[in-house]
Amino acid sequence: MLIELLTDRYPGMRQWLTQRLSAVVMALYTLLFVLLVAIQQPTNYQEWHAFFSPWWWRLVTILFWICLTMHAWLGVRDVLKDYVFNLTLRSYLQLLVELALIVDLIWLVMILMNLNTGTL
Amino acid sequence: MKFSIYRYNPDADKKPYMQDYDIVLEDSDQMLLDALVRIKQVDDTLSLRKSCREGVCGSDAMNINGKNGLACITKLSDLEQPIVLRPMPGLPVIRDLVVDMTQFFDHYNSVKPYLENNDPLPETERLQSPEDRAKLDGLYECILCGACTTSCPSFWWNPDKFVGPAGLMQAYRFIADSRDQAEEERLENLEDPYRLYRCHNIMNCVDVCPKKLNPNAAIAKIKDLKIERAKDKKPKKLFNLKVI
Numbered sequence: 001m002l003i004e005l006l007t008d009r010y011p012g013m014r015q016w017l018t019q020r021l022s023a024v025v026m027a028l029y030t031l032l033f034v035l036l037v038a039i040q041q042p043t044n045y046q047e048w049h050a051f052f053s054p055w056w057w058r059l060v061t062i063l064f065w066i067c068l069t070m071h072a073w074l075g076v077r078d079v080l081k082d083y084v085f086n087l088t089l090r091s092y093l094q095l096l097v098e099l100a101l102i103v104d105l106i107w108l109v110m111i112l113m114n115l116n117t118g119t120l
Numbered sequence: 121m122k123f124s125i126y127r128y129n130p131d132a133d134k135k136p137y138m139q140d141y142d143i144v145l146e147d148s149d150q151m152l153l154d155a156l157v158r159i160k161q162v163d164d165t166l167s168l169r170k171s172c173r174e175g176v177c178g179s180d181a182m183n184i185n186g187k188n189g190l191a192c193i194t195k196l197s198d199l200e201q202p203i204v205l206r207p208m209p210g211l212p213v214i215r216d217l218v219v220d221m222t223q224f225f226d227h228y229n230s231v232k233p234y235l236e237n238n239d240p241l242p243e244t245e246r247l248q249s250p251e252d253r254a255k256l257d258g259l260y261e262c263i264l265c266g267a268c269t270t271s272c273p274s275f276w277w278n279p280d281k282f283v284g285p286a287g288l289m290q291a292y293r294f295i296a297d298s299r300d301q302a303e304e305e306r307l308e309n310l311e312d313p314y315r316l317y318r319c320h321n322i323m324n325c326v327d328v329c330p331k332k333l334n335p336n337a338a339i340a341k342i343k344d345l346k347i348e349r350a351k352d353k354k355p356k357k358l359f360n361l362k363v364i
Contacts, residue, residue, distance in 0.1 A: 002347065002350050002351055004350055004353065005346070005347065005350045010311060010346075011311065011312060011313050012310075012311050012312055012313040012314075012315070012316060012317040013311065013317070013343075013346055013347075015313060015317065016317050016343065017347070078320070081277075081278075082273075082274070082277040082278070082318075083277065
C-alpha cells in the first residue's frame with residue numbers, strides 16, 4: 001500500500017513523497033483556479049467575494065493551502081539542513097518558518113470562513 | 121599555452137595558491153593530460169594522479185575551468201586560456217591536484233557493490249537474458265572517477281551522509297541486476313532521509329560525467345522502485361483482526 005510509505009518506517013520516502021503529492025494537489029488547484037478565473041473573470045471585490053463563496057471551493061482552497069504549507073515547510077527544512085550547520089540556530093530558524101506558515105494557514109482559514117466579519 | 125594551477129603542499133605551504141605556467145606544447149600534445157605531463161617536465165613538484173591516459177581508469181579527474189572532467193580525454197583546443205585547474209571540490213586535498221577519496225569509496229562500499237546471490241553456484245556462469253543484461257547498460261560503465269559526486273552540492277553540504285551520485289548509481293546497478301537477490305535490503309539501506317533523498321535533481325552529475333552516464337536517472341529509478349514495491353504490497357490488517 002502506498003499509504004505505508006508515509007509512515008515512520010520510511011522517513012526518507014515519507015518526506016520525499018509528501019512533497020511530490022502536495023505538489024500534484026497544488027498543480028491541479030492552480031489549473032482549476034486559472035480555468036475558473038478565465039470563465040468568471042472577477043474584476044472587483046464583490047466578484048472576488050462571490051468567486052470564493054461556494055463552500056466546496058473554500059474547502060478546496062484550504063486543502064491547497066495545507067499542501068502549500070507542508071510543501072514549503074519540507075522545502076525550507078531541506079534548505080536549512082543544507083546550509084545551516086549550527087543545530088541551535090537551525091532549530092530557531094525552523095521554528096520561525098513553522099510559526100509563519102501556521103499563522104498564514106490560520107489566517108487563510110479565518111478569511112475564507114469569514115470569521116473576521118462574522119457573516120458565515 | 122597558459123595555465124593556472126592550484127598548488128598546495130600541506131608540509132610546506134600555509135595555504136593553497138594558484139601558480140601560473142606558460143608552456144610551449146608540441147603538435148602531439150592534444151589532450152590536457154599531455155600538457156600536464158609537459159608541465160611536469162618543467163616543474164616536477166606538481167602532483168597529479170594519472171594512469172591509463174584514455175578515460176578508462178578515472179585517475180586524472182580534476183576541476184577544469186570550473187567543471188569536473190578527466191584530463192586525458194579533454195581536448196586542449198576546447199579549453200579557454202588560461203586553463204584553470206583545481207582539485208575536485210568537496211574532498212580533502214592531499215597535495216596539488218590529488219584528493220583524498222576515502223569518503224567517496226566509503227559511500228561506494230556502503231551500497232555493497234557486488235552481487236548477492238545465495239543460490240548454489242551453477243556449473244557455469246549465472247546466465248541473464250539479453251533483456252535483463254540490457255538493463256545494466258548505462259550503469260556498469262561507471263569508472264568511479266568521482267567527477268559527479270564531487271560536483272554535487274548535496275554531497276558538498278553532507279559529504280558524510282549523502283551517498284552521492286556515483287554510489288547511488290552503483291546501488292541501482294545491483295538492484296537492477298536480475299542475478300542479485302538482495303533488492304529489499306538494498307532499498308532498505310537507502311531509506312534514511314540523507315543517503316538517497318538528499319538528491320534534489322540538481323543534475324551537475326549528468327552534466328560532468330565523462331562517460332556520458334546519467335546518475336540522476338538511476339536515482340529516480342530507485343525512488344520509483346520503492347513506490348512500485350509499496351503498491352504491490354497487500355494492505356496490512358488493522359489491529360490484527362481477521363476478516364471472515
